[in-house]
Amino acid sequence: MTDASIALNRFGLGATPGDRPGADPKKWLIAQFDRFEPRPAAIAALPGSAQLCDELGQHSARDSQIRRQVNATKRAQRRAAARAAAAPSPAPDMAMGEAMTAPQTAPQTNVNPISEELRRAREEARAHYTEQTTARAQAAVTTSAPFVERLVHFWSNHFAVSADKLETIGLTGTLEFEAVRPHVLGRFGDMLNAVERHPSMLFFLDQAQSVGPNSPVVRASGRSGRKRGLNENLAREILELHTLGVRTGYSQADVTEFARAMTGWTIAGVDRRPPFLALGLTGEPGSFAFAAKMHEPGTRMILGKTWPQQGEAQAAAVLDMLAVHPATARHIATKLARHFAGDDPPPALVARLEAAFLKSDGDLPTVYRALVASPECWVPQPVKFKTPWEWTISVERALGAQQQRKGTVGLISQLGQPVWRPGSPAGWDDVAGSWAGPDAIMRRVEAAERIAQRTRDTLDPRARAAELFPGSLSDATAQAISRAESPSQGLALLLVAPEMMRR
Amino acid sequence: MFNRRKFIALGASAIATSAFGPKMVLARAATERRFVFIIQRGAADGLMTVAPVGDPAFVTQRDALAQDFVAAPKLDSMFALHPVLANIDGLYRARQALFVHAVASPYRDRSHFDGQNVLETGGTSAYSLKDGWLNRLLSLLPKDDDSAIALAASIPMALRGPVEVASYAPSALPDASDDLIARVSSMYQNDAQLHAAWEQATATRMLTSELAADNGRNAAATGALAAKLMAAPGGARIAMIETGGWDTHAQQRGRLTGQLRGLDAMVAALRDGLGPLWSDTLVLVATEFGRTVKINGTQGTDHGTGSVAMLLGGAVNGGRVEADWPGLADAQLYEGRDLRPTLGLDNLIHGALASHFNLSPVQTAATLFPDMKGGRLMRDLVRV
Numbered sequence: 001m002t003d004a005s006i007a008l009n010r011f012g013l014g015a016t017p018g019d020r021p022g023a024d025p026k027k028w029l030i031a032q033f034d035r036f037e038p039r040p041a042a043i044a045a046l047p048g049s050a051q052l053c054d055e056l057g058q059h060s061a062r063d064s065q066i067r068r069q070v071n072a073t074k075r076a077q078r079r080a081a082a083r084a085a086a087a088p089s090p091a092p093d094m095a096m097g098e099a100m101t102a103p104q105t106a107p108q109t110n111v112n113p114i115s116e117e118l119r120r121a122r123e124e125a126r127a128h129y130t131e132q133t134t135a136r137a138q139a140a141v142t143t144s145a146p147f148v149e150r151l152v153h154f155w156s157n158h159f160a161v162s163a164d165k166l167e168t169i170g171l172t173g174t175l176e177f178e179a180v181r182p183h184v185l186g187r188f189g190d191m192l193n194a195v196e197r198h199p200s201m202l203f204f205l206d207q208a209q210s211v212g213p214n215s216p217v218v219r220a221s222g223r224s225g226r227k228r229g230l231n232e233n234l235a236r237e238i239l240e241l242h243t244l245g246v247r248t249g250y251s252q253a254d255v256t257e258f259a260r261a262m263t264g265w266t267i268a269g270v271d272r273r274p275p276f277l278a279l280g281l282t283g284e285p286g287s288f289a290f291a292a293k294m295h296e297p298g299t300r301m302i303l304g305k306t307w308p309q310q311g312e313a314q315a316a317a318v319l320d321m322l323a324v325h326p327a328t329a330r331h332i333a334t335k336l337a338r339h340f341a342g343d344d345p346p347p348a349l350v351a352r353l354e355a356a357f358l359k360s361d362g363d364l365p366t367v368y369r370a371l372v373a374s375p376e377c378w379v380p381q382p383v384k385f386k387t388p389w390e391w392t393i394s395v396e397r398a399l400g401a402q403q404q405r406k407g408t409v410g411l412i413s414q415l416g417q418p419v420w421r422p423g424s425p426a427g428w429d430d431v432a433g434s435w436a437g438p439d440a441i442m443r444r445v446e447a448a449e450r451i452a453q454r455t456r457d458t459l460d461p462r463a464r465a466a467e468l469f470p471g472s473l474s475d476a477t478a479q480a481i482s483r484a485e486s487p488s489q490g491l492a493l494l495l496v497a498p499e500m501m502r503r
Numbered sequence: 504m505f506n507r508r509k510f511i512a513l514g515a516s517a518i519a520t521s522a523f524g525p526k527m528v529l530a531r532a533a534t535e536r537r538f539v540f541i542i543q544r545g546a547a548d549g550l551m552t553v554a555p556v557g558d559p560a561f562v563t564q565r566d567a568l569a570q571d572f573v574a575a576p577k578l579d580s581m582f583a584l585h586p587v588l589a590n591i592d593g594l595y596r597a598r599q600a601l602f603v604h605a606v607a608s609p610y611r612d613r614s615h616f617d618g619q620n621v622l623e624t625g626g627t628s629a630y631s632l633k634d635g636w637l638n639r640l641l642s643l644l645p646k647d648d649d650s651a652i653a654l655a656a657s658i659p660m661a662l663r664g665p666v667e668v669a670s671y672a673p674s675a676l677p678d679a680s681d682d683l684i685a686r687v688s689s690m691y692q693n694d695a696q697l698h699a700a701w702e703q704a705t706a707t708r709m710l711t712s713e714l715a716a717d718n719g720r721n722a723a724a725t726g727a728l729a730a731k732l733m734a735a736p737g738g739a740r741i742a743m744i745e746t747g748g749w750d751t752h753a754q755q756r757g758r759l760t761g762q763l764r765g766l767d768a769m770v771a772a773l774r775d776g777l778g779p780l781w782s783d784t785l786v787l788v789a790t791e792f793g794r795t796v797k798i799n800g801t802q803g804t805d806h807g808t809g810s811v812a813m814l815l816g817g818a819v820n821g822g823r824v825e826a827d828w829p830g831l832a833d834a835q836l837y838e839g840r841d842l843r844p845t846l847g848l849d850n851l852i853h854g855a856l857a858s859h860f861n862l863s864p865v866q867t868a869a870t871l872f873p874d875m876k877g878g879r880l881m882r883d884l885v886r887v
Contacts, residue, residue: 385696436696438704445687446679480690485682492683498694 001380005472009503010340010383011372012146014394015468026372032145033365038181040143042135049174049199052128053270053286056167059121061272066113118166125170129163132173133409133419141396141408148184151368153389154339155180156420158332159195159242160427163420167203167270172420175200188332188362189323196238196319197288199267205234205425208271212263212296217279220293230296235259237425243322245331250303257300261307262315264295329357335430336367341376342383343431349376382502385432388415390503391444395495398468399455415443445496452492461490469499534644536783536818536859537733539773540637540661540743541766543790544619545750548804549811550796550831550842551759552588553602553824557581560831564796568756568804578602582824587764590771594815598822601814601884603851605829607792607844609875613806615705615750616685618791623661625849627874634664636852636871637743641666643862643870644740662743706750714746714765715758722746722765723772730776744769749790753801770815782817785859785885789813789848795840796831809842814855820886847878858885 001009007025008015021028143149156176163172179198183191195201202208210231211217218228235258240246269285281289290312300307302318309317322328333353337345353370360366371377386394392412409419416435422428429435461481465473477497484490494500554572555561557580562569575583576592582604584592594600610621610629617629625636642665659681679687684705691697714722729742746766751758766788774781793810809829814821829835829843837843853867853875864880 432696436700438700438702441697441700442679442704445683449679449683476690476693480686484686489683489686493686493690496687497690498697501697 001382001469002471003378004470006378006380007147009394009469009499010377011150013140013143013150013390014146014397014500014503015470016141016397017400017464017467029147029372030369032147033185033368036145036148036185037143038184039177040139042138043177043181046131046135046173046177047128049171049178049286050284051286052125052170052174053199053267055124055170056121057270057272057285059117059124060270063114063117063121064273066117070114122166122169125166128170129172129420130409132170132177136173136176136419137393137396137408137412140393146397151364152176152181152184154336155184155191157422157427157430158335159191159201160422160425161200161204161420162423162425164423165203168200171200171203174198176420183364185365186363187323188328188357188364189320191364192242192323193316193319195242196234197265199270199286199288201234202265202267202288205237206231207234207262208266210234210259210263210265211294212260214298215263215296216293217275217291221275230256230259230263232256232259235262238319238322241426243331244325244327245334248327248331254302257302258315258318260296260298261300261302261318264291264293264312265315266291266294324358324361326354326358329354329362332362332367333357336371337376338430339384340371341374341379343433346376349374382499384503385436386501386503387428387430387435388412388417388440388444389419389428391415391501394500394503395448395451398464398495398500399451400459411447415447416440441496441501444501445492448492448495449489452488452495455488455491459487459491461487461494464491465494465497465499468494473499534740534860536740537777537780537785537816538640538741538856538859539729539733539784539786539816540741541769541786541788542619542622542659542661542743542745543749543766543788544745544747545615545790546618546792546794546806547749547762547790547810548751548755548759548794549604549606549790549809550793551755552585552763553578553604553811554583554585555581555604555828555831556583558828558831560833560835564831566798567802568798571756571760578824581826581828585760585763587760588767590767590774591813591815594770594774595822599815599817599819601819601821602824602826603812603814603846603881604824604826605809605842605844606812606846606848606851607809608848610792611808613792613808615791615806616681616688619681620660620685622789622791622848623659625852625872627876631874635659635661637661637741638664638666639870640856640860640867641741643866644860659743659745706752714748714769715761719761719765719768723768726769726772727776730773734777734780751794751803752799752805753803755798755803774816784816785818785855786815787812787852787855788815789852793842796836796842797840807841808837809844812848812851814851814884818859818885820883825881846881847875849875850878850881851884854881855884858882858887861887 003025004021007021007029008019011029012019140146140149140153159175159180161168161172161175163169175195175198179194179201180191183194199208209228210233211228213229221228232255236255239250239255239258244250266281266289268281268283268287268289279291279293281291283289292311295311297310300314300318303321305321307314307317330350333350334345336353337349341349352374353367356367356370389412392408392415396408412419417428461484462478465478465481474497477494477499480493480497481490484493550561550565551568551571554565554569554575556569556572556575556577571585572583575586577583578595582602584595591600595602608618608622609627610618612618614629620629621627623635623637624630624632625639626632638661688701688705691701725744729744733739733742746769748758748762751762770786770788773784773786777784789812790810793807794804795807797804799805825846827845829837829845831842833839835843849872853871854864856862856871857864857867868875868880
């Protein structure tokens with residue numbers, strides 16, 4: 001691969017017709033920092049987490065009301081049944097008559113109002129998910145700052161939330177839009193802070209309901225026996241996935257203590273059941289809220305240090321420390337190096353990025369500059385097998401904006417990587433072993449043929465191939481394309497050529 | 504009167520029920536005679552379809568796989584039919600089935616793609632001809648003002664050529680075309696990672712379209728659909744049905760049994776669906792090459808050479824097995840491993856089609872298999 005091809009494909013999202021990295025591809029990459037749009041039109045047009053959380057809140061209120069009604073009806077029925085049992089039994093033919101008329105008097109018994117409300121809320125959430133995934137793909141296909149968009153996708157996967165729960169289906173995209181995009185060219189600590197306070201994350205890793213065992217809420221409800229308690233999920237994943245990295249010296253006691261420090265970090269205005277309303281969190285729906293009554297009081301001991309801060313400030317101080325911790329620097333440096341220089345990241349590159357991170361207190365553009373300046377990222381042979389997301393976006397870009405199709409997001413799912421649904425807080429794997437399987441490649445070939453058939457004879461795949469991989473097209477690929485029986489078959493071959501499968 | 508729009512509509516609705524089953528291609532021709540070509544992609548094991556149980560080396564060579572034939576119906580003193588082929592056995596008893604054994608196309612290597620290309624083009628080596636013998640057959644038949652039609656995402660090689668064949672893609676998620684698959688294979692040839700994964704992917708693909716899927720119901724549905732389209736007034740006279748899943752490298756016994764059961768159901772559905780037209784019908788079942796005589800280490804067999812071909816239908820002069828049997832003892836095998844071919848598939852095909860469509864064998868030989876080098880013309884395959 002030439003440097004121009006590397007800039008377009010390894011650092012970028014694949015070339016689009018007219019892309020010219022120029023004489024200095026490194027400069028071209030860094031210049032994208034000024035072009036990047038944190039809120040492109042396609043994303044700005046969508047409802048944000050505030051509106052989505054308000055919808056969830058309305059659902060919660062309706063659900064709560066329906067349950068009350070259902071319970072009241074059940075109680076009334078039980079009372080009526082008890083009265084009927086006490087009364088003398090009716091004549092047999094009368095009972096038959098009653099049985100026959102029963103279906104007409106109660107035709108609505110098949111519809112469970114609780115599941116009906118849930119279905120409606122799910123539908124609403126799915127519609128938002130679809131809009132968001134489509135906007136994400138559109139931003140990626142049309143951006144003029146593909147290197148920075150790639151970094152957005154990198155961080156979004158680093159801070160993965162999965163659209164698996166009702167609360168996260170419609171909110172997943174907003175984490176990327178509201179907490180990642182604005183900070184992708186800022187400090188890691190600011191991004192970390194924004195992410196851990198975002199409703200999508202607070203829901204996904206169960207932080208919103210975590211309650212300190214000695215908090216005022218628990219003490220007040222102790223006699224009524226309501227079971228509410230500590231949830232370690234978010235605290236653990238912050239340490240293991242978001243900052244220090246797994247097996248970096250923290251203990252289970254550190255996890256539990258950090259979880260205690262985080263109690264009270266929750267979301268305003270979504271849960272509209274009475275016990276939550278009693279906390280008096282009056283902020284805008286979806287906004288971060290600190291519920292002092294849920295917080296575990298006292299001084300915490302985490303990673304060998306005491307944290308005497310009280311309330312919200314306690315976990316915030318721990319997060320600030322984690323954001324610039326040497327283990328965090330190493331963890332982030334390793335993942336970035338793996339993303340740009342190969343599945344087994346070169347140790348020298350990792351060390352260099354780690355140093356840049358530590359020296360700048362996690363200033364991300366400083367780290368990105370070190371990345372672009374590193375020779376390990378510019379080795380001529382391809383270093384990464386594209387994920388389904390990367391492949392599909394690069395295919396769309398290769399076809400040019402005029403070829404934009406609906407169904408991109410569905411295709412990515414069929415290829416095995418549904419957008420924002422990794423199913424795990426660890427996010428999607430970033431190694432070839434996860435993506436280069438036989439079935440996955442066959443699916444790409446099938447997809448390529450379908451996509452290419454739609455373009456008919458509108459583009460010359462030989463010229464397009466040369467443009468997408470400047471100076472880097474192999475003879476085998478060029479020959480396969482030029483020998484194709486039709487332009488559309490040539491395009492299909494280009495879309496699954498080794499050059500297109502890797503970066 | 505038959506019209507194509509109606510034909511497509513019928514095909515579209517009927518094929519929806521078997522969208523993931525085998526693929527089918529049909530062609531019109533102004534003749535009352537029907538011809539169906541069932542291609543077995545993946546190299547079907549002829550030794551397990553029509554087994555030479557009278558050969559003293561059969562049991563020693565095939566060992567555990569020979570168990571299937573303990574109670575199989577005998578066709579003659581040498582051969583027995585696989586026991587799941589009950590309908591085909593019935594055809595044989597009614598003298599409507601003829602098996603040709605130790606048969607092969609001129610292809611002598613062991614690549615599926617190349618072997619299928621030779622089988623379908625009628626050439627003597629892969630990619631030497633650019634069109635298929637079935638398409639060239641159409642050019643010999645009386646002209647009709649309606650063009651031929653293919654029901655598939657892409658037209659298989661055998662039906663490609665100068666005679667126009669319209670096509671209709673039956674499924675929203677068509678498999679990639681065989682041609683693209685073949686080109687991707689050659690593009691990935693020197694790429695270690697992609698080549699290895701791709702080899703596996705194409706092997707799996709052969710198995711996913713297998714006839715055994717859904718207990719043979721897909722196969723029967725495809726046979727019934729083909730019959731329906733061929734029995735319609737003015738309907739298609741020529742059909743090609745592509746079946747995959749014959750590449751049995753491992754655990755062959757169960758897999759092949761399922762495949763054969765599906766084939767038997769497909770043939771029965773064709774016979775039942777065609778009704779009285781069956782007497783004018785010729786069905787050819789053929790594969791690109793056979794499999795090794797010995798069992799491999801995973802209870803399967805690998806790519807070989809000679810195999811069996813079948814002629815089925817009311818038009819067949821059947822009730823016999825045609826074979827110039829070469830023997831299965833080690834010294835008798837082709838390259839020490841395969842059933843030695845002693846009859847030519849091209850001779851069989853052009854001879855049968857010449858009789859079936861009342862054409863001169865000189866003409867069918869020159870048109871269907873222009874590069875054919877001799878071989879004896881096989882006569883009396885079809886009732887005229």
